[in-house]
Amino acid sequence: MLSVRLLVSALTMSSLVLGLLGLLEDPSAACQNLTAYLGISQTAVSQLDLRYISSRNSYWNTKLNAYAPACVVYPENAQDVSFILKTIKASGSRFAIKAAGHNTNDLFSSVDNGVLIDLTHMTGKSYDASTTLATYEPGSSWGDLYEYYLTYGRTVVGGRIHDVGTGLALGGGMSYLSPQYGMACDGFRELEVVLPNGDIVTASSTQNPDLFFGLRGGGGNAFGVVTKYTVQSRPIGTLYAGNLLYVFDQHERILNATRDFILYNADPKAAVLMNYNVLTDA
Numbered sequence: 001m002l003s004v005r006l007l008v009s010a011l012t013m014s015s016l017v018l019g020l021l022g023l024l025e026d027p028s029a030a031c032q033n034l035t036a037y038l039g040i041s042q043t044a045v046s047q048l049d050l051r052y053i054s055s056r057n058s059y060w061n062t063k064l065n066a067y068a069p070a071c072v073v074y075p076e077n078a079q080d081v082s083f084i085l086k087t088i089k090a091s092g093s094r095f096a097i098k099a100a101g102h103n104t105n106d107l108f109s110s111v112d113n114g115v116l117i118d119l120t121h122m123t124g125k126s127y128d129a130s131t132t133l134a135t136y137e138p139g140s141s142w143g144d145l146y147e148y149y150l151t152y153g154r155t156v157v158g159g160r161i162h163d164v165g166t167g168l169a170l171g172g173g174m175s176y177l178s179p180q181y182g183m184a185c186d187g188f189r190e191l192e193v194v195l196p197n198g199d200i201v202t203a204s205s206t207q208n209p210d211l212f213f214g215l216r217g218g219g220g221n222a223f224g225v226v227t228k229y230t231v232q233s234r235p236i237g238t239l240y241a242g243n244l245l246y247v248f249d250q251h252e253r254i255l256n257a258t259r260d261f262i263l264y265n266a267d268p269k270a271a272v273l274m275n276y277n278v279l280t281d282a
């Protein structure tokens with residue numbers, strides 16, 4: 001996959017160059033141009049703006065709330081994203097792309113003194129009964145999507161927690177349905193992608209297949225912004241589920257139970273999620 005490696009290298013270098021320029025350039029030029037084009041309904045510059053506060057302080061890793069973007073922009077379609085990326089590139093500002101904010105890594109979906117691209121306004125979704133294909137944009141949570149497709153008697157393979165965002169699928173995506181249908185990214189059929197230079201392209205097994213290969217588990221930030229997913233939906237059947245909680249230190253039992261499930265479970269429709277949480281006074 002030489003072309004994928006070259007693409008990753010080129011985009012990584014582009015990100016590094018933009019990052020270095022961001023150290024030298026004032027992001028106010030990008031924010032002013034974005035506000036002029038998108039309007040105040042799609043931009044938040046003031047740190048007292050309730051939208052700005054929500055975008056800045058809604059990370060799963062609360063340490064990321066410390067970063068203060070110069071402005072937050074809320075694209076509503078791929079064309080908006082294209083203009084935003086072109087404007088950012090022209091100004092040399094640093095930037096980050098955020099969906100639901102569950103990426104735990106510093107500056108992967110957060111930015112300090114740069115442009116934060118918040119995708120939560122992009123919540124379009126649809127279902128085609130003739131093909132059983134589902135489409136959704138990146139701003140929805142998995143809970144939103146499950147509830148929507150439930151009305152058609154269908155679902156999509158996605159996150160196990162309802163408030164996690166769709167970016168999970170770009171990193172692979174473990175689901176309760178994964179033993180039967182594979183990772184969330186295995187359901188991809190076509191992706192609408194805005195490249196770092198602003199071009200809007202389609203990635204699939206037949207169009208830009210190397211880009212499609214990279215997005216099926218390689219994450220989104222290294223390749224571009226995915227603005228629409230077309231995925232294979234799955235039928236909904238009877239679900240049996242429950243929780244088993246240990247309040248005190250039972251980590252050996254939990255680990256043994258998980259090991260036994262992996263070794264001996266023969267039901268392809270069965271899944272288990274093990275969590276071990278430690279509560280402290282800190």
